[in-house]
Amino acid sequence: MSHETQILTPDPAGYAKAVRLLRAGSLVALPTETVYGLAGDACNDHAVASIFAAKGRPQFNPLIVHVADMAMAEKIAVFSDGAHAMAQAFWPGPLTLVLPLRAGCGISDLVTAGNDSVAIRLPAHPVARGLLSAFGGPLAAPSANPSGKISPTTARHVLDGLGGKIAAVVDGSACEVGVESTILSLDPPRLLRPGGLPLEALEAALGHPIASAGDAAKPNAPGQLISHYAPGAQVRMNANEAQAGEVFVGFGPTERADLSLSQNGDMVQAAANLFATLRAADALAQARGASTIAFAPIPDHGLGRAINDRLRRASAPRD
Known part of the structure; x- marks a missing residue:
C-alpha cells in the first residue's frame, strides 16, 4: 500500500x-x-x-x-x-x-x-x-x-x-x-x-x-549481480567522444562533454559525483531523445576501479 x-x-x-x-x-x-x-x-x-x-x-x-x-x-x-x-x-x-x-x-x-x-x-x-x-x-x-x-x-x-x-x-x-x-x-x-x-x-x-572472486549467479555478498545501477538509457564506456544520439560524460579537461564526473580529473570527486551524474545524464538523454550515455575513460586504479565496476554493471545487457 x-x-x-x-x-x-x-x-x-x-x-x-x-x-x-x-x-x-x-x-x-x-x-x-x-x-x-x-x-x-x-x-x-x-x-x-x-x-x-x-x-x-x-x-x-x-x-x-x-x-x-x-x-x-x-x-x-x-x-x-x-x-x-x-x-x-x-x-x-x-x-x-x-x-x-x-x-x-x-x-x-x-x-x-x-x-x-x-x-x-x-x-x-x-x-x-x-x-x-x-x-x-x-x-x-x-x-x-x-x-x-x-x-x-x-x-x-x-x-x-x-x-x-x-x-x-x-x-x-x-x-x-x-x-x-x-x-x-x-x-x-x-x-x-x-x-x-x-x-x-x-x-x-x-x-x-x-x-x-564472486559468483554473480549466486551472490554471497551484495553488489555482485552483473546488470546493476542501470539508467533508462544504455551506457557505453571508454568513449573518447560522443556518437550521434549520445550524451557524453567527460572526465578531466574537455570542451566536448555534456556533463563531467570531474573536470580536473579528481578521482575522489568523480566517485562522489558518479550516481548523481548518471541520473542527470539519463534525464538529459530522455529530454533529447538520446538512446545512450557515453562515458570517457576512467583510469582503472584506486577509486577508478570502483567507478569502472559500476559503469560495467550499468552497461551490461539487461533482462
Missing part, C-alpha cells in the same frame, strides 16, 4: 521518530558516507522482507548489516585475527567484511540469503552512527533505490525512487564517498566488490595482493 514518505531531520527528535518506525517493522532510509541505505530491523523477518519488496530485489541477493560498534558486530559475526585487524584499520568506514555468521545471533535468514556468512559494516557517517546507536541493534540496509537502478546519494534521490513505498528518510545531505562500500571476505582475503575503500589500501594493510 502506498503512503507518504516522511522526511526526518538528523537530530534527537528525528532519530526518535525513526527508531519508533524501525521497531514497528517499517523501513527508514538513512545516509551513510557511501550512499543512502534502506534500513530495516535485521532481526525482523517482516522488515527484511519489506526491504526486498520495496526495492523489487531478488531474494537470493544478500544484504549488508550495519552496526553501531564492534560489540554489536561481534554478536553477529565471528572475527578471526585478520578480520579484527581489518576492522581496526578501516572501521568506521566504507569497508564491508563478509564473515562467518555467529550461531544464534538472531539475524533474519533473509538477510544472508541462505549463506552461512554475513556481510557487515560499521559506517562512518555521523547520522548513520547516531541512528544505529539510538536503535540499539543491527540494521539491514542495502542502497535505498529500486533494485538494479542508480544508487541514491541524496534524500531527494531516495524519494524519486522509493517515495510512497517506505515510511521515512532521514535527510543527512549528500553522501561524501558516493560509491558503495568495498566488500572483502577473509581467510583467504578476496575482493568481492570494489568500492569506496581502494583495493590498494587493503593490500597495503595486509602486506600482499588480494584476489578477486
Whole structure:
C-alpha cells in the first residue's frame, strides 16, 4: 500500500521518530558516507522482507548489516585475527567484511540469503552512527533505490525512487564517498566488490595482493549481480567522444562533454559525483531523445576501479 514518505531531520527528535518506525517493522532510509541505505530491523523477518519488496530485489541477493560498534558486530559475526585487524584499520568506514555468521545471533535468514556468512559494516557517517546507536541493534540496509537502478546519494534521490513505498528518510545531505562500500571476505582475503575503500589500501594493510572472486549467479555478498545501477538509457564506456544520439560524460579537461564526473580529473570527486551524474545524464538523454550515455575513460586504479565496476554493471545487457 502506498503512503507518504516522511522526511526526518538528523537530530534527537528525528532519530526518535525513526527508531519508533524501525521497531514497528517499517523501513527508514538513512545516509551513510557511501550512499543512502534502506534500513530495516535485521532481526525482523517482516522488515527484511519489506526491504526486498520495496526495492523489487531478488531474494537470493544478500544484504549488508550495519552496526553501531564492534560489540554489536561481534554478536553477529565471528572475527578471526585478520578480520579484527581489518576492522581496526578501516572501521568506521566504507569497508564491508563478509564473515562467518555467529550461531544464534538472531539475524533474519533473509538477510544472508541462505549463506552461512554475513556481510557487515560499521559506517562512518555521523547520522548513520547516531541512528544505529539510538536503535540499539543491527540494521539491514542495502542502497535505498529500486533494485538494479542508480544508487541514491541524496534524500531527494531516495524519494524519486522509493517515495510512497517506505515510511521515512532521514535527510543527512549528500553522501561524501558516493560509491558503495568495498566488500572483502577473509581467510583467504578476496575482493568481492570494489568500492569506496581502494583495493590498494587493503593490500597495503595486509602486506600482499588480494584476489578477486564472486559468483554473480549466486551472490554471497551484495553488489555482485552483473546488470546493476542501470539508467533508462544504455551506457557505453571508454568513449573518447560522443556518437550521434549520445550524451557524453567527460572526465578531466574537455570542451566536448555534456556533463563531467570531474573536470580536473579528481578521482575522489568523480566517485562522489558518479550516481548523481548518471541520473542527470539519463534525464538529459530522455529530454533529447538520446538512446545512450557515453562515458570517457576512467583510469582503472584506486577509486577508478570502483567507478569502472559500476559503469560495467550499468552497461551490461539487461533482462
